[in-house]
Amino acid sequence: MNVVLLAGGVGGAKMAEGLAAAVGRDLSIVVNTGDDLELHGLAVWPDHDTVAYTLAGLDDEVRGWGLRDETWTVIDRLEGLGGQEWFRLGDRDLATHLWRTDRLRAGGRPTEVALELGAAMGIESRILLMSDRPVRTQVLTDDGWLEFQEYFVHRHQEPTVQRVRFRGAEAAETTTEVLAAIAHAGVIVVAPSNPIVSIDPILAVGGIRPALEEARARAVPIVAVSGIVGGKALKGPADRMLTALGEESSALGVARHLLPLISHFVLDRVDGGLEPEIHGLGVDTLVEDTIMTDDAARARLAEAVLQFATTSADARR
Amino acid sequence: MNVVLLAGGVGGAKMAEGLAAAVGRDLSIVVNTGDDLELHGLAVWPDHDTVAYTLAGLDDEVRGWGLRDETWTVIDRLEGLGGQEWFRLGDRDLATHLWRTDRLRAGGRPTEVALELGAAMGIESRILLMSDRPVRTQVLTDDGWLEFQEYFVHRHQEPTVQRVRFRGAEAAETTTEVLAAIAHAGVIVVAPSNPIVSIDPILAVGGIRPALEEARARAVPIVAVSGIVGGKALKGPADRMLTALGEESSALGVARHLLPLISHFVLDRVDGGLEPEIHGLGVDTLVEDTIMTDDAARARLAEAVLQFATTSADARR
Numbered sequence: 001m002n003v004v005l006l007a008g009g010v011g012g013a014k015m016a017e018g019l020a021a022a023v024g025r026d027l028s029i030v031v032n033t034g035d036d037l038e039l040h041g042l043a044v045w046p047d048h049d050t051v052a053y054t055l056a057g058l059d060d061e062v063r064g065w066g067l068r069d070e071t072w073t074v075i076d077r078l079e080g081l082g083g084q085e086w087f088r089l090g091d092r093d094l095a096t097h098l099w100r101t102d103r104l105r106a107g108g109r110p111t112e113v114a115l116e117l118g119a120a121m122g123i124e125s126r127i128l129l130m131s132d133r134p135v136r137t138q139v140l141t142d143d144g145w146l147e148f149q150e151y152f153v154h155r156h157q158e159p160t161v162q163r164v165r166f167r168g169a170e171a172a173e174t175t176t177e178v179l180a181a182i183a184h185a186g187v188i189v190v191a192p193s194n195p196i197v198s199i200d201p202i203l204a205v206g207g208i209r210p211a212l213e214e215a216r217a218r219a220v221p222i223v224a225v226s227g228i229v230g231g232k233a234l235k236g237p238a239d240r241m242l243t244a245l246g247e248e249s250s251a252l253g254v255a256r257h258l259l260p261l262i263s264h265f266v267l268d269r270v271d272g273g274l275e276p277e278i279h280g281l282g283v284d285t286l287v288e289d290t291i292m293t294d295d296a297a298r299a300r301l302a303e304a305v306l307q308f309a310t311t312s313a314d315a316r317r
Numbered sequence: 318m319n320v321v322l323l324a325g326g327v328g329g330a331k332m333a334e335g336l337a338a339a340v341g342r343d344l345s346i347v348v349n350t351g352d353d354l355e356l357h358g359l360a361v362w363p364d365h366d367t368v369a370y371t372l373a374g375l376d377d378e379v380r381g382w383g384l385r386d387e388t389w390t391v392i393d394r395l396e397g398l399g400g401q402e403w404f405r406l407g408d409r410d411l412a413t414h415l416w417r418t419d420r421l422r423a424g425g426r427p428t429e430v431a432l433e434l435g436a437a438m439g440i441e442s443r444i445l446l447m448s449d450r451p452v453r454t455q456v457l458t459d460d461g462w463l464e465f466q467e468y469f470v471h472r473h474q475e476p477t478v479q480r481v482r483f484r485g486a487e488a489a490e491t492t493t494e495v496l497a498a499i500a501h502a503g504v505i506v507v508a509p510s511n512p513i514v515s516i517d518p519i520l521a522v523g524g525i526r527p528a529l530e531e532a533r534a535r536a537v538p539i540v541a542v543s544g545i546v547g548g549k550a551l552k553g554p555a556d557r558m559l560t561a562l563g564e565e566s567s568a569l570g571v572a573r574h575l576l577p578l579i580s581h582f583v584l585d586r587v588d589g590g591l592e593p594e595i596h597g598l599g600v601d602t603l604v605e606d607t608i609m610t611d612d613a614a615r616a617r618l619a620e621a622v623l624q625f626a627t628t629s630a631d632a633r634r
Contacts, residue, residue, distance in 0.1 A: 040415040041422055048619075071390050077412035081437045083419075091408055095394035098357040106359055120398045238592050 001186035003306065008198025009047040010064060010235050011227050012191040013054035014292040018302030019189065020055055020125045021295070027125035028181035032193070034130075034137030034166055034201035035148050039087055042097040043104055046149070047198065048114060048127060049096060056121040063228045064235070077118075086154040111175050127183060130202045132174040137201050138165050148197065157237040160244050164196055169204035174211075182211040187218055187309045192227035195257045196245065203261070205240070212243045212261055215294065221309035223264035225290060225301070226251040230270045236289070243262040252278055259283070264309050266290060319501035320623065324363040327381060327552050328544050329508040330371035331609040335619030336506065336573025337372055337442045338612070344442035345374060345498035347525075350485055351447075351454030351518035352465050356404055359414040360421055364415060364465070364515065365444060373438040381552070384409045385569060403471040415538045427583070428492050445498060447519045450489035454518050456481050464513065474554040477561050481513055482484070486521035491528075499528040501536055504626045509607065511542030511555040512574045513562065529578055538626035540581035542607060542618070543568040547587045551608070569595055576600070581626050583618075601625070 003023050011161045019027050032047045053059040060068045070090035103113040110132045137148040141159035155194045203209050233239040239249040251267040255278045265283045268290040286308040292298040318486045320340050336344050349364045370376040377385045387407035420430040435444050454465040458476035520526050548555040556566040564570045567582040572595045582600045585607040596602045603625040611616040
């Protein structure tokens with residue numbers, strides 16, 4: 001069965017790993033590119049690379065981001081030359097950016113470059129970019145509009161986010177690869193990523209939301225997994241963002257945020273008390289252990305999500 | 318006394334180090350940029366960096382090029398991704414290229430970027446580029462015209478060089494910094510670099526040869542040190558190049574090649590027998606130990622060269 005996953009960084013990567021264990025080459029991951037940036041002239045794709053490193057088994061599970069056995073020789077030397085490196089690129093990570101920037105400068109289409117990189121890393125599933133054109137997530141704070149990584153990395157997510165926008169998303173159109181993946185999907189999964197700055201930019205790209213709506217109209221289940229557990233984000237500022245934007249920092253808030261797109265919703269056991277209210281929104285619900293602490297937990301959650309989505313889809317007929 | 322050195326890579330760097338020990342901030346080095354290249358979108362300046370690393374005391378004296386304590390994590394990983402890396406950049410070296418490329422992309426003039434880098438490395442002397450505009454040394458071989466580094470690094474200097482050209486040298490003009498340095502020079506030194514592909518490109522840049530001729534007309538000594546010792550190049554293919562181009566692979570051949578520009582010529586003791594013939598060309602000659610095996614040898618040769626040039630200049634009055 002073909003599975004499409006909409007994914008941001010760490011939460012998306014864990015979900016991708018679980019789904020890849022279940023369906024392998026039948027998994028297409030549509031990654032958020034709104035966090036991408038250019039550093040030292042190099043194309044840096046943080047969410048893409050987090051997913052890629054995880055699927056390639058190269059991720060640093062202790063630190064939670066980047067590559068295992070990473071070293072920092074280049075960036076240390078850059079700092080020695082007086083550079084101010086708030087976005088510290090590791091040596092092995094840097095190789096990815098050099099490799100990619102080379103291909104892009106040679107005229108490679110970003111999605112093709114991503115697929116080529118996936119192949120070079122031995123990744124069986126397909127990692128697709130939400131668009132080949134630049135989309136830039138920006139957040140409005142007391143200091144005005146900030147680029148996402150300026151807010152996220154440089155300012156440690158400290159400023160309160162008043163608004164979010166996705167520059168270029170209107171004009172960007174998604175790719176034929178993403179449209180084909182959605183058209184052939186048996187299940188579409190929304191990863192437990194930050195709904196506001198990881199999932200929303202994907203949905204804002206021209207063509208993706210209509211394609212998903214069309215899939216739903218064909219009774220293809222769209223199942224979201226909550227990244228808010230016990231009112232807190234598993235990682236990152238999603239909880240504070242939801243609150244600051246006038247939404248509720250809870251699994252219920254996430255479900256409301258993603259409606260009316262989704263048909264199915266998975267929430268953690270600690271939030272079991274919210275199930276009736278979420279079910280009342282008109283989505284099928286599943287209460288599960290959603291914390292993906294290790295490979296086994298990732299695979300188990302992925303299996304549960306797929307079974308939940310497909311079984312209930314059968315039951316509805 | 319202000320000293321100007323025309324320099325290529327390794328031989329130029331050793332001479333620069335000796336002269337810097339003698340005159341420090343009064344030394345301006347005009348480096349060949351004809352070997353520069355773009356790799357992975359990064360501005361790589363091999364001759365400049367060889368001089369800079371040597372003057373900063375960071376050079377690897379055992380290997381003879383690049384940085385001491387260099388590591389190769391990035392390039393190894395790039396190769397792991399399937400890249401074909403015939404020009405292997407070390408990690409610490411890479412930081413230089415990233416730093417520089419950043420500055421250039423931000424609109425920095427190449428010479429200013431070079432001076433800024435020198436300051437960041439704590440280099441007292443000034444390293445000047447022969448031009449701010451691109452000049453590309455190319456060599457004609459049986460396989461047609463090759464970019465210099467393609468010939469030098471990728472093909473290990475194996476093809477026979479039939480002709481050499483400096484693309485863009487006609488249109489490139491030298492900088493106000495180079496012209497000012499030459500105008501204020503008390504001595505001009507031509508390093509024991511490859512005369513054909515390290516010194517000639519400098520002389521081919523618009524404005525440099527006339528400025529040097531004007532200096533000579535003001536009785537400023539221009540002293541060349543032979544990089545051919547006992548008929549062999551100390552490093553690189555200069556000997557084979559001289560032969561292939563119909564010149565003589567000897568200190569005499571080097572002196573002839575640099576005439577009528579130079580007023581003084583330094584040759585190694587092993588070539589002492591050539592002194593009468595070189596003197597007969599109309600240049601003052603000095604026979605010296607020219608092999609700069611260590612810091613002390615570099616400083617000693619530099620002192621000898623400066624004394625030779627300035628003393629005989631006085632004597633001619």
